[in-house]
Amino acid sequence: MLRSYCFRPLERCCGVRNDGLLWHMDLKPHATGDFSIAVVQANSRLEDQSQVYTSPSATYIGVYDGHGGPEASLFVNRHLFPYLRKFTKEHGGLSVDVLKKAFNATEEDFTRLVKRSLPFRPQIVSVGSCCLVGAISDGQLYVANLGDSRAVLGSRGSDRKRNSVVAERLSTDHNVSCESVRMEVEAQHPDDSPIVVNCHGVWRIKGIIQVSRSIGDVYLKKPDFNRDPLFLQFGNPVPLKRPLLTAEPSIVTRKLRPQDLFIIFASDGLWEHLSDEEAVDIVFKYPRAVSLSSLLLLQIQFQHRH
Template identity: 80%
Template sequence: MLRSCCFRCFGRRNGDGLLWHMDLKPHASGDFSIAVVQANSSLEDQSQVFTSPSATYVGVYDGHGGPEASRFVNRHLFPYLHKFSKEQGGLSPDVIKKAFNATEEDFTRLVKRSMPVKPQIASVGSCCLVGAISDGELYVANLGDSRAVLGRRGFDGEKSLVAERLSTDHNVSCENVRKEVEALHPDDSHIVVYCRGVWRIKGIIQVSRSIGDVYLKKPEFHRDPVFQQYGNFVPMKRPVLTAEPSIVTRKLIPQDLFLIFASDGLWEHLSDEAAVQIVSKYPRAGIAKRLVAAALQEAAKKREVRYKDIKKIERGIRRHFHDDITVVVIYLDHHKSSSKPNHKQGTAGCITPPVDIFSYNSDEAVENSGDKIFPNEESRSRVAY
């Protein structure tokens, strides 16, 4: 069972108490690197990489409104992918859609059970980006505005190195996404409004697809008297968000060099092209951390502060300077994928960063807190560096 092989692997931390990273680990067709930096009081980004002799799975889940949805997805989506792919004889777009839908349904049931004690969970959601490599085929599925970018050699007439975006940003800051949402709601002239400097659906949320955000999908939740004591009533005739993923499939070719999977905290500060150039120019070991550092440097410039000063700012307050950032870089070594995996690569495992970077040195084991949908914030508040 896929769930049972997941474990937490503690990477190195230095210089920044809210940064976790893993320099380099092998997968079936290359190496991968992960880095996470926390900005929110509770880390709302969650991520994982599953490796086996025949497949590699990547998940990046960017929560909003709280960490509950992203943590839930982190524990449930991969087991569903494993279950349905086994039942249907392999991975496919249909398997991926079924796994996303089952995770959404399970989280909705959790929200329903939790409403009496925690009504705000109805407004918690998560973007969801998944990449899978199996039998030389790449699958990329996403909800929201986390992003997957491929770095590849150029074809005839192209630059020597090309940044190719493989995912769709479901964010109404994009004109085509606004038009898509407006077309689905022709009788609602206020479905997308410009407020607080950005476009938002119902003046509330920028992404049009997610796991969770149940009150924007199920009328019975936003009409619930318990929820209305917590949040404002949102007039809507039909769901304004969806959990239907965009899915891209691609046969990997020798020109494909590496993949970058990252939450929008990275892409807010780095373009696709800038990120690809960084990965191509620097050594593999620690490359995900290098991308995070580049984004933080850009964030510091925008706020006219020094990068080293940002690293000293505590969680919560730090969110005013940058978002939680998660980066996974997957190198594609085609000579490895065509040969038999060695003993080191033949071991299946699932690497998951700490559920909360701030808790990394806590007296409480991170594994224990990671199993809780509602973490004990009071117990973590005693931790200091």
């Protein structure tokens, strides 16, 4: 039977502790170790969600960093994993294609919700969420990502440095602050210049958004929403020759190794303040503690069985 640990910070459930603008969940077991969650709320309304589903054979991890409102991250929190389990069963196991199908189905469903909600909630067209998912099954790790949340693996150092930890980034930051992402977006829109502009020292697509991939943000993907009279009463149109953003995740796969100790899944609130190496060093030195320095952090530890 699949066990579900869903983090909802306003509820005193599942071992969640509420301290003002700070919530955390103490260590809980998953299929191959333990996990913990910590959240610092940066805004008056929390727009982020996280969840862990675990069974004897698999563990799923999700970190959803919302923007423009909480609707997209809440929607992903409720729909992505059911699709992931459904397609895994239909295809006889977890795979890159299964992950892509789950992301695509969630995006399509949220777009339909936006269309239904437009008459009474036109602002929902500008709501979106970054989406970082990890899946562990049969010793295989999958990391799928949209946006600028990040997964970083901590592994034990070499024999000469047994008390050290090595950081390995497992996801791609889809943020136009990275030159490679700016070049990717510009290459996809050769006839739409300038597609990325620098606003007061911050790079943004059309001066609006930093991330190039997300769930939602429908008005930056669908020209018909962008021109809808109801939306025009709420916001300014953005001329679209083609979608500015995509919901196509980047996916990394690798076999877990005996020296792999833990993975940190966190929103950009952590990575703006800590490097990959600094973050894994903190977890390595204090493995039983919960880090409280991020907007949203989820820690997965491994217990290797020989």
